[in-house]
Structures are given as structure tokens and as C-alpha cells.
Amino acid sequence: MKDRKKMLAEAGTDTRLCHIGNDPSDFFGFVNPPVVHASTVLFPDVKTMETRAQKYTYGTRGTPTTDALCAAIDELEGSAGTILVPSGLAAITVPFLAYLSAGDHALIVDSVYSPCRHFCDTMLTRLGVEIEYYDPAVGAGIETLIRPNTKLVHTEAPGSNTFEMQDIRAIADAAHKHGCVVTMDNTWATPLYFRPLDFGVDVSIHAATKYPSGHSDILMGTVSANEAHWKALHEAQITLGTCPSPDDSYMILRGLRTMGLRLDAHQKAALAVAEWLEGRDGVARVLHPALPSFPGHDIWKRDFKGASGIFSFVLAADGQAQFKPKARAFLDELSLFGLGYSWGGYESLAVMVNLDDRRICKAPAEGPVIRLQIGLENVEDIIADLERGFAAAAKV
Template identity: 60%
Template sequence: MHGFVNPPVVHASTVLFESTDAMKKRKSLPYTYGLRGTPTTKVLEDALSELEGAHDTILVPSGLAAISIPLLAFLGAGDHCLIVDSVYSPTRQFAHGTLERMGVTVEYFDPHVGAGIADLMKPNTKVVFLEAPGSNTFEMMDVRAVCDAAHAGGAVTMLDNTWATPLFFRPLDHGVDLSIHALTKYPGGHSDVMMGSVSANEATFGQLRETQLQIGVNAAPDDTYLVLRGLKTMGVRLERHQASALELASWLEARDDVAEVRHPALASFFDHELYARQFSGSSGLFSFLLSGGFERAAAFLDALEIIGLGYSWGGHESLAVAADLSDRTIAKGPADGTFIRLQVGLEDVADLKADLERGFAALSQLG
């Protein structure tokens, strides 16, 4: 617009109409009220739709809102919802809180179910919710097989695509109806903005957009600008995240004091074939298993100096947390040990290895 490299940030609530006739015909106009979008939000929606291969995209204030709004759009009292057991834990909390309070029956399934999801479908199954890879434990799934069986049973499919981003995996190409993303993570890229998106095919977008507007949420213009800025460097950053994470995962895998490494792009990973068949790359998030109880994991984490202890991921900084799998019913992981989820940032890999060595040295002091 006007030759500027970056789109202008439009702060708006009221949009003026040329006439009462134009007000009556407002549904045909691109902008009618700030809640329904502005030129700023439209630029990001279009960019994400192109990346995802989607009909259109909605923007919302957080990644969790990008999960809850499509679930609310396609579920109602008396419906049945299938959710992969390795799902992001706040998704489970929303399901057990709001959805069950609404009268929705929620059931969890094994991430390796594949076409066997057909055996779990019921006449009232309206949504099958996927995440690939699984949160914290990184199981992969046959997305096409699950989606084909779900569609045959009359359900809508949605997938949390935050780990891979549309640069490395495009869910709609594999039969998914709605692709969910926490733009807080890699698109934002600097740990300073919260936003989510849902990119949908043509068959589901209308109902998704109507639900968004009925709930009354959209993204703020300044946050949208930050994500647009981050999106321009996301590809370059992901190359560094991917390379550094793979180097660290291989290094950790060779250590005697690491019981297991879960990174889908490692050839040794139990679901590597599923990963390689569907994904074109990996990001900076993976986990590794430390033997023993939580106190050992805490000693390891507390010794770190460069790698921060904090939630979220996808920013320039490395982070680590002890994964809590206590809410799982199927994808629980090994009985002995604690998974450390590692977000590998943009720091020098040698510095990160030295920091992890501090953690292992603290473990050795415990015996």
C-alpha cells in the first residue's frame, strides 16, 4: 500500500458507510466494523491461507482460542468428540471443562489408531481432533487414514499444526478440514505476542467464521503486525531451529545418562517412518527422558544457566520444562523417568551443550 514495505497498522472500531443503502448491503463490503477485521488482519489471514493451502483463515487472541473456537463451532449438546490422547494439555482441560459442561461426550484415542478410528466413531461423533506430533511425547499419526475414516463417519477433522508450521506440514493436503496454529510460537518468533489462527477449507469456513463473530473475538492490530513481521523471517529461523535441535538430539541420544530421545526426525525414533512420509522438516522442539523421579529432573533443570525454565516455545531463546503426563490415559510414556521438553532456540549449539552438561553434572552429584 503506497509503496511501503510493511502493511499499515489499522486501529479501528467504527467504519463509516457512504449511505444507508450501503449499510443495508454491508455483508458485501470488505470492512464494516473492527471486530470483523481490518486491512491489517486481512493481510495476515491471506498470508496464512496461502501457506496452509486453505480457503480462508481466522485470527484469534491466543493459541488456545484457536483450539476452543473451532471445537465450539462444530460441537453441541449430545455430540461425541474424539481427541488424540497425546494432545496439548490445555485442550484436554477445555474439553473436560467447557465441552463436557455443554453436554458433549469426550473420548480419547491412541495416536497410532490410524484407520482404526472407524471403530471408535459413533452416529453422533461430530469432531475428531488431532495433533501431530503429540505434545511432549511426540508420537506421530497417519493423518490421512484418520481423516478418511472420520469423514466416512460424518465428522469434521481439525489438527493442531503448531509444531511443524505450514512450512513443514500442510494438514489440509492430508484430509484435515481445519488447521490450528499458535502464532505465539514460530510465526511470532520473539516471545512477545500471543495470537492463534485457524485455517479452514471451504466447506467448514463459514461456520467457523460465524462462531468467531458470535463469540466476539479477533486479533488486535499491533499483535497482528508483530506476527506479520515474524512471519517474514520464520523460514530462516526454522532452518536454524531444525539444525540445532537435530544436532542436540543426536548428541543426547549418544549419552549414557539419557534414557531415550524423542525427536521425530531422528532415524532411530519409533515413528520416524510416519514422520518422513508426511513431513518435510522438523522444528526446534523435542524431548528426552531422564531416569528416576521428578527430583532428579528438577536438579537437572535448576542447574541450567542459558536454557530458561518457562512455558511456550518458538522464540529465539532456548527453554526447558519437565513434562507432566499425569492427565494421559493411553500415551503415558515410560513408567520410570521424567521427560524434559527442550525448545532449542537460536543460540550457539556449543553453548547449549555446555549448559546441558551443567545439568548432567548436577545429576551425577545425586548419584
């Protein structure tokens, strides 16, 4: 067991996922770490209490359970430290509050997760932060948008719902010339298929609700920072009092053990369905970065190690008046696909995308956008269900 750490550092992805985050020898040989329910932590004497000279001091500041998960995420991200927060949205808002102040200017990609835009346009604006949205295709050209008071550049690749790719390295390099913090929502790829910090990002954001959980039953976010930005992130979490439950932390850690296997299955099935959709009548476009036909495919192929199970397609329609009726007919006919938000679980999901909040990346003109989460069901069953949807849409 002495060479365990070295062994894991040299091991394959699935091997590492099975063993990172805890050492059984720390807990009497038990394979999984204990679930520690805690608020109060006792000190042996006043001096220790005053100096906080012990590892654990209060439940909000970490427990063996949360530490095990944070250690696993740090291993995957290559980060100096990770915080756990109650949701994927909190994983965006906490670092924004950590690095932005009144009078600052922030650049946010226009294809951003919609609740992130709402937070920026409401709370951040109310707190005196100026928000500007930029084209995801801007690349190094983002430097022309940076002002003396620009403090943060937020990226997301692929973009939410429409999957625009970004040249993360070019954006990060340009932003760092002006001292900006670069954050990235990396939920789609997970650290298995893209490691943001390796491409110049300072803070990697992840909705652990999705693939780390894998079963549509937990809400959690992780935020991982490099050495230069870890202290401010950690301080913000302590100040805001954001912390997840020990039971959820344990379940996310358990989900990591099979995440590599699940992601591989999601990837293969989603690509098979996307390729099938490309050749089917009634489809105007398929929005999947791993398809050679997709505008951002070259960036995806250059920088990413894989693709996950969520993508969109444009349902062909004859004019705006048909958009919603066709989409409703398509979705209402589905049986295997559930109609629900979120993704990353074992089950297939479908939703009609609302892009009304976009300012630059406008909604496609050919028809409504349908987002699919391809689950772990058999591909032939998934396609058969989609065929039923197309048959219903064709009657509209």
C-alpha cells in the same frame, strides 16, 4: 508488477514468505501494510449501512492489517479462509464450538495439548458434548471408535511433550466416511513442514505465538479451514467476538518474513542436540520424530518436510523416588536455558513435563520427561549448558 501473483506461486518458500499477505501497490508503495486501529467504521449513507455493501464494517470483522495476515496464512495453508484469535488455545476452542453441539461425540487424541484436554473435560462436557480420547497410533482403526453422533476428530502431530506421530491421512479418510470434521493442531511443524489440508484435514490450527511470532512476545492463534468448513468457522468467530489486536497481527506478519530461516536453524540445532543426547549417559530415551530410533519416525519421514526445534528426552532415574529430585537438580543448574513455558522463540527453554492427565499414552517408566526448546544460540553453548545439568543430576 502484473505477474507478481504468478511469480509468487512459483517461487521458493523463503521468497514467498517475504512477499505474501500484502501488495505494496495497495498502500502507496509502502513495503509493509498499515497498522489500522479500528472499532467504528463509517458508512457513506444509510443504504450502504443497511446492506453492509462495503468491505469493512466494524473492527471485529477485519481490517487491512488483519486481512493481510489472513491472506498470508491462507497462502501457506492452502485454505479457503483463516480467522485470527487471541491465543493458541483459542485456536482450538473456537473451532470446537463451531462444529460441536450438545449430544455430539468428539474423538480427541490422548497426546493432546493439556489445556485442550481441560477445555474438553470441563466446558465441552458441561455443554453436553461427550469426549473420548484415543491412541495416537490408531490410524485407520479410528473408524471402530466412530459412533452415529461422532461429529469431530481432533489430531495433533507430533503429540504434545512426548511427540507421538499420527497417520493423518488414514485418520482423515476414515473420519470422512462418517461425515466427521477433522481438525489438527499443526503448531510444531507449521505449514512450512506439513500442510494439514493436503492430507485430508478440514481445519488447521496453529499457535502463532510460537514460530510465526518467533520472539516470545505475542499471543495469537490462527485457524484455517477448507471450503466446506470455512463458513461455520467464520460465523463462530463473529458470534464469539474473538479478534486479535492490529499491532499483534502486524508483528506476526513481520515474523513470517523470517520464519523459514529461523525454522531451518531451529531444526538443525535441535537435531544436533538430540543426536548428542542419544549417545550420552544419563539419558534413557530421546523423543524426537526425526531420529530413526523414534517409533513414529517412518510416518514423519513419509509425510513431513522438516522438524522444528522442540523435543523431549527421558532423564534416566533409578526409581520413581528419584524422578523429581533429578529433574529439579538438572533444570536448576541450567544457565543458558530459561525455565519457562511456550516455545518457538529465539531462546532455549527447558521444562519438566507433567503427564498425569494422560489416559492411554502414559508417562515413561525410566525417568522424568524434560522438554527442550532449542533456540538460536550456538549449539556448542547449548550442549555445554546441558552438560552442567547432567553433572548436577548425577549427584542426586
